[in-house]
Amino acid sequence: MTTVKNSFVGLMCAIGCINSSSIHAQKIIELNNTLDFPRKEVVAVPVSQLKSFLDKSKATDLRIRDAKGQLVLIQWIDNNGDGNNDELLFQATVEGHQKAVYTISAEPAIPILKTEISTYSRLVPERVDDYAWENDKIAFRMYGPKGQQEALQGVKSSTLSSGVDIWLKRTEFPVINKWYKGYLTDPMYYHKDTRGEGYDPYHVGNSRGTGGIGIWINDKLQVSQNFVASRTIAEGPLRTVFELTYDPWSEFAVKEIKRVSLDLGSNFSKFESYFRAEKPAPNYTIGITLHKNEGEAKLNDQKGYYLHWEKIDDAFVGEGIVVDPSIVEKSIVFRSDAPDESNLYVVTKPQDKLVYYAGFAWQKSGDIQTRRDWENRLQKQSEIIRNPLIITIK
Secondary structure, eight states, rough: OEEEEEEEOOOOOOOOOOOOOGOOOEEEEEOOHHHHHOEEEEEEGGGGGGGHHTTTTTTTEEEEEOOOOOOOOOOESSSSSSSOOOOOEEEEOOOOTTTEEEEEEEEEOOOOOSSOOOOOEEEGGGTTTEEEEESOOOOOEEEOHHHHHHHHHHOTTTOOOOOEEEEEEEEOOOHHHHHHHHHHHHHGGGGSOOSSSEEOOOTTTTTEEEEEEEEEEEEEEEEEOOOOOOEEEEESSSEEEEEEEEEEETTTTTTEEEEEEEEEEEEEEEEEEEESSSSSOOOEEEEEEOOOOSSSEEETTTTEEEEEEEEETEEEEEEEOOGGGGEEEEEEEOOSSSSOOOOOEEEOOOOOOEEEEEEEEEEGGGGGGGGHHHHHHHHHHHHHHHEEEEEEEO
């Protein structure tokens, strides 16, 4: 999350190792980290701040370098699907209580930096119609209309759920296409951790999985069924973005469009749910499944992070939700003997747009080892949301 300030200051070239003959224009991007820990994040520069470049150069000519003159990964993104770029993304590293300087320039002769490590998302018709997404750390999926139809018809292995499934990865490289290809010849392919890449042992059913939502009334959660339409907005080296649409659900006839984005290097998907309800809903509630009432849960309304820590097979997994604490009404650990009805719930104030982060980390990925590690990750995410990097473009 970023804040942009403008400064109309002409600057000489700050990085001597760049061949000046290949540069038509240049700006300095200064990033200020006000927190006491280092941050590696995807930064978004609005196209409006790049007008001086784009008046003279093609978008494909732009490059970004760090203070050592090294190229960094970039990605153009069209957020509204109108065919025009809205932002230029790059991944930056800033030490705690420090500033970092990056240079943006037009260098058409320099090849753009590429990598096999990437974000990715797509609709998956080869397994009914899941929508799956991933980055270098984590992977998720949700369930679509054909899966709903088959589930209502009693077709085995189909899923009727608006919960969020998680796939446990221990490779930086994309797995979605590979695992679904394996599924075509072996339906258990990605449920077995036999290739050193990870697997899917996580049960969602009608629970909320990791980050599904509903409306909490009289100790019951009203939920939607599967999404009815999907739209991929972006996928690339730094960020994937997509939207899922849901038919009206609950007694309040809520129409929902859910926009999901996932950045490279992050343990958390960003969820933005847009609501239109025929009758005012009393709340919107975010959940994490407690499975069979196992594992540990911790609620922190003051800082807006919520933790579940459980053992799946032979290793631990931490799941979590991070949200602006000012919109939280209450949080509860709801336990039930009914299958899939035990969930950690974060009940938020009713609003037209709900923004939250949901994600996880797996012990076998090497990303975390203890529950304390996971809580530290959640706490840092809550601080990052409240204290975005300050960006000054000169």
